[in-house]
Structures are given as structure tokens and as C-alpha cells.
Amino acid sequence: xxxxxxxxxxxxxxxxxxxxxxxxxxxxxxxxxxxxxxxxxxxxxxxxxxxxxxxxxxxxxxxxxxxxxxxxxxxxxxxxxxxxxxxxxxxxxxxxxxxxxxxxxxxxxxxxxxxxxxxxxxxxxxxxxxxxxxxxxxxxxxxxxxxxxxxxxx
Amino acid sequence: xxxxxxxxxxxxxxxxxxxxxxxxxxxxxxxxxxxxxxxxxxxxxxxxxxxxxxxxxxxxxxxxxxxxxxxxxxxxxxxxxxxxxxxxxxxxxxxxxxxxxxxxxxxxxxxxxxxxxxxxxxxxxxxxxxxxxxxxxxxxxxxxxxxxxxxxxx
Numbered sequence: 001x002x003x004x005x006x007x008x009x010x011x012x013x014x015x016x017x018x019x020x021x022x023x024x025x026x027x028x029x030x031x032x033x034x035x036x037x038x039x040x041x042x043x044x045x046x047x048x049x050x051x052x053x054x055x056x057x058x059x060x061x062x063x064x065x066x067x068x069x070x071x072x073x074x075x076x077x078x079x080x081x082x083x084x085x086x087x088x089x090x091x092x093x094x095x096x097x098x099x100x101x102x103x104x105x106x107x108x109x110x111x112x113x114x115x116x117x118x119x120x121x122x123x124x125x126x127x128x129x130x131x132x133x134x135x136x137x138x139x140x141x142x143x144x145x146x147x148x149x150x151x152x153x154x
Numbered sequence: 155x156x157x158x159x160x161x162x163x164x165x166x167x168x169x170x171x172x173x174x175x176x177x178x179x180x181x182x183x184x185x186x187x188x189x190x191x192x193x194x195x196x197x198x199x200x201x202x203x204x205x206x207x208x209x210x211x212x213x214x215x216x217x218x219x220x221x222x223x224x225x226x227x228x229x230x231x232x233x234x235x236x237x238x239x240x241x242x243x244x245x246x247x248x249x250x251x252x253x254x255x256x257x258x259x260x261x262x263x264x265x266x267x268x269x270x271x272x273x274x275x276x277x278x279x280x281x282x283x284x285x286x287x288x289x290x291x292x293x294x295x296x297x298x299x300x301x302x303x304x305x306x307x308x
Contacts, residue, residue: 030192030205031185036233038184038192049203049219051184053233061232063225065203071217078215079190079207 004052004062005118007125008136011101013112016130018103022088025102028080032144039144040067040075043089047072059121083107085147095126107150113141158206158216159272161279162290165255167266170284172257176242179256182234186298193298194221194229197243201226211275237261239301249280261304267295 027041039050047069053061076084086106092099097116104111113135116125135141140149181195193204201223207215230238240260246253251270258265267289270279289295294303 030190031187033185036184049205051203051229051233061228063221063229065219065221067217067219074215075205075217079205 003059005059005121005123006115006136007118007134008141009114009116009127009134010132011112011114011130012132016101016112016128018088018090018101019092020090022090022103025087025089026076026084027143028076028082028084029144029147030075030080032081032148034139034142034144037144040072040080042069042072042076045069057121081147083147083150085143092128094128097125099128104146104151107152108146109152111146111151157213159213159275159277160269160290161272161288162295163268163270163281163288164286165266165268165284166286170255170266170282172242172244172255173246174244176244176257179241179243180230180238181297182230182236182238183298183301184229184234186235186302188293188296188298191298194226194234196223196226196230199223213275235301237301237304239297246282248282251279253282258300258305261306262300263306265300265305 023044025041025043027039030038030040035054037052039052041048041050047067048064049067050062050064083106085104085108087102087104090101090103092101099114099116101112101114114131118125139145177198179195179197181193184192184194189208191206193206195202195204201221202218203221204216204218237260239258239262241256241258244255244257246255253268253270255266255268268285272279293299
């Protein structure tokens, strides 16, 4: 069990280029309730079931369990809300912080989001120059919202 | 991953008596969608996260993962829909089948339900004499329904 603290930003697409292939993520939701989201995710060759509580500012309760890849595939294909979310994740280190840059495909094609995880809500972050504006509080960018109302429909 | 096939019955309360203490079950739901229920359960000293698909007749897809007891307690207390379901489970063998008899407490006080798991939907079951009528198809008796509309409110 943990508390997740993260900030989410849009990026300037002309200032950022992926440095590697990244890792493929396919995810869907068994619950999109904001008080109790339940996410199924395959990430590369691994798979996870993740439960998150409601956001309190930029913090939220999170529990994650690794599950068999085949189970996750069956859950994604048969049980999860559609459309699924498909994206490629790139990792970049910048001045002591690790950034996850998610390039979306499918029904969220065109969206690129960068997230940084923090140790405390007040921790300061030096922003890379390809960071545009923060969208941590914009519910439309929650992955659980992108599955109900994908980016291409905005 | 498995397919669960079971039949559910009410019992004659004057014809059945528990033979032992049984095991305490406390459970709640992160999703009560009938297409994708997500259940958190503590059972004795163990804890499980269970995902079930929609009933197809008396069959449904089911996946279950053991999780740390403390995680389950936090999920039940903080994230699951209320009220939680509290019951004591008794196991009885009868002519080649294993019966689970659930005696409910709390908001479902007064309800006792017996379930038998089958290998195929057409498998015949010899019913114990304390079995009353079958309620497999009655959605009110789904545990996920009992959490939304408990027995004492019927």
C-alpha cells in the first residue's frame, strides 16, 4: 500500500523527441469511480491490477498487484470498459526527478502527457524545457476519464 | 482464471444447525457492475481480490488473487461501497458435493444462503433435506446486490 503523489503536464511537441522505443502499455478499467478506480494494465511483458482511491489534492491511496499476463489480457478484452487506453511510455531523468512521458494512440491519438512522482506534495521540481502547462487538476486527463471520453472526441 | 458454476439456495432454518464455528468473512465491492464485479474479501486470516464477469446462466468468469490482509482491511474500510457484507461460512459435505452455508450478520442479519459449486451446468445435485428453494437467478441474493440493498431493507 502506498500514497501516490504526482504532477501531470502537457508538453511542447516540437521540443520533445523520444530517445528510445519506450514500453507498450495497454490498460482498461473495471471501475472508473473516482473514489475507487480499478485498473488492469499490461506493460511490456508484465501485467498489473491497480486500485486507486480518490485524489486528495495531488495525493491518492494506491495498491498494485502483479497478475499473470494472460489474466490481464482476458480482463482487458472481455471485462474492462471500452475503449481501452493504448500508449507508449518513455522514461527521462531530469535534474534528480524521473519523468514518465506517455504518448497515446488509438482513441487518444495526439495526446502526450508527462508525469513526475514526488516524495511530498510540497517537493519542488525543476521543469524540463519541453514542459508546457500543468494539468494535474484537470479531470479530463485522468486515464480513467480518457477511457470514457477519449481525446479524439474533445 | 476460471469459470465458476454454482447454484444458490435458501434453507429451512429449523432443519439446519451449524456443526462448527465456521470462518468469518468480511467483504465489500470496488465495482458492483454486473459485467465486472470487483470484490475485496477477508476470510479468516487470509485476504483476496476477486474479479467476476457477468453471469451466463449459472456460469461466470472468475479470477482471484491473494493480497496482504492489511491491504484488504484498508480497502474495505476506506474504498469499498458501504455497507460491507459480514457473514460466517460453514462447510458441509453431502453425497459427493461440498456446500457452503453463509450465515449473514449486520445489515443482512436473518439471511442464510447455501451454495454448491458444480463442474458443469448440467451436473445433478442431491439436495440435503434442509434445502428450501433455489435462488440462483434472483439478483437480490447476489452478494454485490446485498451490499447495495441489504436484506433488512427488503
